[in-house]
Amino acid sequence: MTMNAPPPPPFPPMTAPPAVPEGWKAEWSAEHKTWYFFNHSTQVTQWELPLAKPPLPTSPPPYTRPFTHNPRDPEVDFPGIYKKANGETFTRHASPYSSTSSSIPTLTIHSAAYADRDVTEIVRRMVKENQTLTLQTDSLNSIFGDPWLNHRKQFSLIYSFSSRPLELVAVLEGSGLLSLHPSYTLDMNRVNFIQDSGTGQGGRVVAVVWGTGNGLVGVNGMNGKGVGLKVRELNMEGRCEASNGWMGFDGHYGVEKMAVVYYRDIEGRIGMRAAKEGETLRLPWNPLAGMV
Numbered sequence: 001m002t003m004n005a006p007p008p009p010p011f012p013p014m015t016a017p018p019a020v021p022e023g024w025k026a027e028w029s030a031e032h033k034t035w036y037f038f039n040h041s042t043q044v045t046q047w048e049l050p051l052a053k054p055p056l057p058t059s060p061p062p063y064t065r066p067f068t069h070n071p072r073d074p075e076v077d078f079p080g081i082y083k084k085a086n087g088e089t090f091t092r093h094a095s096p097y098s099s100t101s102s103s104i105p106t107l108t109i110h111s112a113a114y115a116d117r118d119v120t121e122i123v124r125r126m127v128k129e130n131q132t133l134t135l136q137t138d139s140l141n142s143i144f145g146d147p148w149l150n151h152r153k154q155f156s157l158i159y160s161f162s163s164r165p166l167e168l169v170a171v172l173e174g175s176g177l178l179s180l181h182p183s184y185t186l187d188m189n190r191v192n193f194i195q196d197s198g199t200g201q202g203g204r205v206v207a208v209v210w211g212t213g214n215g216l217v218g219v220n221g222m223n224g225k226g227v228g229l230k231v232r233e234l235n236m237e238g239r240c241e242a243s244n245g246w247m248g249f250d251g252h253y254g255v256e257k258m259a260v261v262y263y264r265d266i267e268g269r270i271g272m273r274a275a276k277e278g279e280t281l282r283l284p285w286n287p288l289a290g291m292v
Contacts, residue, residue: 024050032145043126043134046142105162105182107131112157113209113260114140116274117147123157131161133180140173148276154258156209158194158270168193168262170212172252195231203235204285206262206270210242211251215259234261238286242275 017026018035023042026035038045112123122144127133135143140155147153156170161182167190171178193207193214208215208230216227225233225246234240242259244250251257259281260274275281282289 018049021050038125043128044143045122045125047145048142104131105164107133107180107182108160109133110158110160110166111262111270111272112155113272113274114144114155115148115151115153115258116260116276117144118272119144120272131182133159133178135178137171137173137175137178148258152255154209154212154252154260156212156260158207158262165191166194166206167191168207168209170209172212172255203231204263204283205231205234206264208234208240208247208262209251209258209260210247210249211255211257213247213249213251215240215247215251215261217249234263234283238283238289240281242277242279242281 017028020026020037023039025038025040027038028034029036034047035049036045036047037050039050107127109120109124109127112118112120123133123135126135135155137155140153153173154170155173155178156168158166158168159180160166164186167187169178169180169187169190170193193209193216195203195205195207195216216230225248230240230246240246240259240261242257247259257277258274259277260272261281261283262270262272263283265271265284271284273281273283
């Protein structure tokens, strides 16, 4: 009689962790039932066992344009009143710090998704002591694993620096270097993703990402839903369709897309749910969530 092998344990096995080179640490993933590896010097996290060689440099490649503060740039931190996609307004104050300030603003990672995988904790461990984050999007599979085989996947991230507003960045796998730095000014395209500043005025929904686009923007040449109707449907029914029709636009032409909805739980923390194109995305308060 053939017996099935027992399932892998949700906790580290009794055997010792794999041997790793100096600077690396092996950690157990209860979700994926395997070891992953974290480098304290480079802040790199990967599934593959690292080779016994010096880690790659973490500085940007020489062709990367360094950040410069241009006082004539319309995106500098000048005060003003700005409008979100749903019509709400907020005041943007002058930045209380500069790149030469002795007090470094704290980079907080509120939530992050790679395709339909929640990668928040992995990204948090990649934040450096100088409150920066650098991700090579050509290597996202080696950092997070591959949650959607044979697809070019979406990575999105909600973050903030100290008391600055929340920002959301969304990119496709293979888009080059993604860098967050305290000296960078607010990017209003990223701010406009956010519908809930934490006051609760935006309801449970914080942001919607369709492909790499803002899923709560107005209808753009398609028979999609308006912003108010989208927000009301998500907050009241806890569902949306992962489709160009529901969103009202094509989030990235030529790519099979993922819909990601970021929301606040009852404790105020930001969580995420995702659905592949053609599926129905259900949030935790939807009656059918977890049943289909």
